[in-house]
Amino acid sequence: LVDSTSSPNPNLLEVKECELKPREDDLRLMLLGLPGAGKSSSGNTILGQDLFESGGGFNQVTSETRARSAEVGGRRVTVVDTPGVPSEALSPSKLFKEIMRTIQLAAPGPHAFIIVVCIGRVTKADAEVFKLLPKMFDQDAPLFSIVLFTHADRLRNQGIQGLIRDNEAINLLVSKCGGRYCVFNNLQRDDRTQVHTLLTKVTAMVGQRQNREYSSKMFSRVHFLPVEVSIKWHDLRDWFLEFIEKLKQILKTSNDRGIQTVQIKHQNKSGNTQHV
């Protein structure tokens, strides 16, 4: 349960340096998105410290779902970071299991499912990722969704509203998420107003849902997670395999046609840009 009246104070958004153990009264945020969208970096920005490995290097591709917690602006926050969908590092079945581990790591349920999208590298695949929510979690899961655009430093004159307006797939994604979106520049982690804006939007969204986190039968059966996962995998296997293939195709075609407005680049912490 979250007190929707206590929106985070931007002046208090400095973070205590230590990592905390997740607790039931935390605000829980799950990050989901294409590989390299900026999920782990955004997790670090939210928590104000390097608690997730990020960077696009060989060891920095996320291959396990992890939860990290910290106190942010006087509020305890847990971020659940998932591997990119589709993952080059994981087989579809392993990827499926890792995403399902959210049930355990965000128990008793996330307050927000955050779809992370890299500005300048937007494809239809970003919008497709959204389909995982009702399939893998529950029909209600989209009610708790929000889009987080990263790489705000790449926003040109167009501005974020222009990008959303001009890109049909992204327009659809944002409207499926109830019009909720935020923008991060993860190179500027000290800009705590971006985190404040996100947490305020999440708090407002939770307020509209009777101040409750998302919960479903699955989350209440967290103790039977392996059983839940095998049942789900049995039910969704064919759909998931097809879904992953479709995403790969979209991404491949986008690359081949050079559709992406900005080349896929990974930037290391010193700001040097590497083509990958």
Ligand SMILES: Nc1nc2c(ncn2[C@@H]2O[C@H](COP(=O)(O)OP(=O)(O)OP(=O)(O)O)[C@@H](O)[C@H]2O)c(=O)[nH]1
């Ligand atoms: N310029 C810029 N680079 C960013 C931003 N956010 C993330 N990056 C860079 O983008 C690359 C990928 O970021 P990650 O956070 O590792 O992305 P991810 O979604 O966790 O990637 P996977 O775990 O492989 O799916 C890294 O080199 C980051 O430094 C941003 O806002 N601006």
Ligand SMILES: [Mg+2]
């Ligand atoms: Mg990652």
